[in-house]
Amino acid sequence: xxxxxxxxxxxxxxxxxxxxxxxxxxxxxxxxxxxxxxxxxxxxxxxxxxxxxxxxxxxxxxxxxxxxxxxxxxxxxxxxxxxxxxxxxxxxxxxxxxxxxxxxxxxxxxxxxxxx
Numbered sequence: 001x002x003x004x005x006x007x008x009x010x011x012x013x014x015x016x017x018x019x020x021x022x023x024x025x026x027x028x029x030x031x032x033x034x035x036x037x038x039x040x041x042x043x044x045x046x047x048x049x050x051x052x053x054x055x056x057x058x059x060x061x062x063x064x065x066x067x068x069x070x071x072x073x074x075x076x077x078x079x080x081x082x083x084x085x086x087x088x089x090x091x092x093x094x095x096x097x098x099x100x101x102x103x104x105x106x107x108x109x110x111x112x113x114x115x116x
């Protein structure tokens with residue numbers, strides 16, 4: 001599972017890469033991101049997995065409401081249930097989940113990688 005990271009070079013340029021790769025800045029400095037300690041990498045992977053679980057839960061919640069609406073009231077139930085549940089998800093649940101995710105991202109470890 002690729003973990004996207006941003007490296008800020010000493011020259012000021014930001015480099016987008018995946019954790020574990022070796023990248024070279026335009027100024028010639030090279031950074032090896034495989035130097036990141038395992039415990040810090042595990043925290044990032046856990047946060048990324050949690051974000052994906054929330055996303056899939058939302059999709060399944062909306063799809064489940066649509067199927068239930070269809071089974072109970074036919075096409076009218078589907079056409080009413082799916083938008084109502086999607087509206088509830090994106091207006092009520094998702095903002096709360098996003099706020100918790102932003103806090104979790106702020107609490108993730110950061111590290112300094114020296115150019116080599």
